[in-house]
Amino acid sequence: MKQVLGKVVSNSEVKPEYFLMEIEAPSLAGEAKPGQFLTIRCGNATSPLLRRPLGFHRINDPRFQVLYEVVGKGTRLLSEMKAGNKVDILGPMGNGFKIPDKPKDVVIVAGGIGVAPLVALAETLAGKKHKRIYAVIGARDRKSLLCERDFRDMGIETLVATDDGSCGRKCFATQILEDLFSAKRDFSPVIFACGPEAMLQKVAAIARKRKAEAYASLEENIACGVGACLGCAIETRSGYKLVCEDGPVFNLNEVVWR
Ligand SMILES: Cc1cc2nc3c(=O)[nH]c(=O)nc-3n(C[C@H](O)[C@H](O)[C@H](O)COP(=O)(O)OP(=O)(O)OC[C@H]3O[C@@H](n4cnc5c(N)ncnc54)[C@H](O)[C@@H]3O)c2cc1C
Ligand code: FES
Structure with a gap:
């Protein structure tokens, strides 16, 4: 992990x-893996004091992209940055997704902005020999549906669910995951997910029922980002773990939900 001053490209x-931000930071981009994250200083001075965590959306050394939703002060400030601005970044942090070494079926399940780190994962998976790769993207509505084109352009079979039915099927992404299992015989995929906790709990339940391996990138409030404050602890079957250090990717069969 290193601290660098990256240059905003767009x-x-x-x-x-x-927002989609492209940053040039050769030493950091060269080390980053899908599922890892960085923390970024969003303001110039002390407000907001804490860096904000974001996943790597696309990695293309010497550059990388982050895809983010404006939800508060930090991300609002980030959205106001312009090409040529410098950004103070710490990373790469965390464990990242473990890419299966044997060809497997893979299902990617994304909810909302949770899709952001799964595009970098899909790029890596699509470059390897896997049997079939499916991406299931869930969003509130057409206006907030992200990255459908990114997955399709990689040749990945992409299935869309929206809450209001304005695009794809009117259901939750987890319904499509359930239906994939019901429709296919001998289907034993690895599932990779990122999204709201309710979605991840459902993915975990489906994976347990179908005896499938499932991994998810979890989002907790990150303060120090380096394992010092214990503010990002989650409970697992093997005790408490830190999202910033032991994660953010966890085996969903291990996570104990609150
Ligand atoms: C490992 C990791 C990777 C992440 N990757 C991305 C990403 O690629 N793209 C992206 O848009 N966001 C990502 N997030 C979430 C992002 O860090 C928060 O949205 C951001 O820190 C909010 O900062 P803010 O100052 O704009 O909002 P704040 O003012 O801090 O918060 C505004 C609202 O957002 C909620 N919030 C803040 N942080 C989180 C969080 N971590 N999870 C859920 N709700 C939160 C707060 O409770 C509050 O309601 C990630 C979080 C983690 C832990
Ligand atoms: S954010 Fe401080 S220990 Fe994880």
């Missing part, structure tokens, strides 16, 4: 309140 609004 920062544009891809959908209302969702």
Whole structure:
């Protein structure tokens, strides 16, 4: 992990309140793996005091991209940055996704902005020999649906669920995951997920029922980011673990939900 001053290459609004920022930071981009994250200083001075964590959305050394939703002060300040601005970044942090070494079926399940780190994962998976890769993307509505084109352009079979039915099926992403299992015989995929906790709990339940391996990138409030404050602890079957140090990717069969 290192602290670098990256250069903003571009920062544009891809959908209302969702921004894609490209940053040039050769030493950091060269080390980053899908599922790892960085922490970024969003303001110049002491406000907001804490760096904000973001996952790597696409990694293309010497650059990488972050895809983020504006939800508060930090991400609002980030959205106001312009090409040429310098950003103070710490990373890469965390464990990242473990890529299966044998060809397997894979299902990627994304909810909302949780899709952000799964695109970097899909790029790595698509470059390896896997039997079939499916991406299931869930969003509130068409306006907040992200990255459908990214997955399709990688040749990944992409299935969309929206809460209001304005795009794809009117259901939750987890319903599509359930239906994939029901429709296919001898289907024993590895599942990779990121999204709201309610979605991850459901993915965990489906994986348990179907005896499938499932991993998810969890989001907890990150303060120090380096295992010092214990503020990001979660309970697992093997005791308390830190999202910033032991995660953010965990085996979903291990997580004990509150
Ligand atoms: C490992 C990791 C990777 C992440 N990757 C991404 C990413 O790629 N793209 C992205 O848009 N966001 C990502 N997040 C969430 C992102 O860090 C928060 O949205 C951001 O810190 C909010 O900062 P803010 O100052 O704008 O909002 P704040 O003012 O801090 O908070 C505004 C609202 O957002 C809620 N919030 C803050 N942090 C989180 C969080 N971690 N999870 C859920 N709700 C939160 C607060 O409770 C509050 O309601 C990630 C979080 C983690 C832990
Ligand atoms: S954020 Fe401080 S220990 Fe994880």
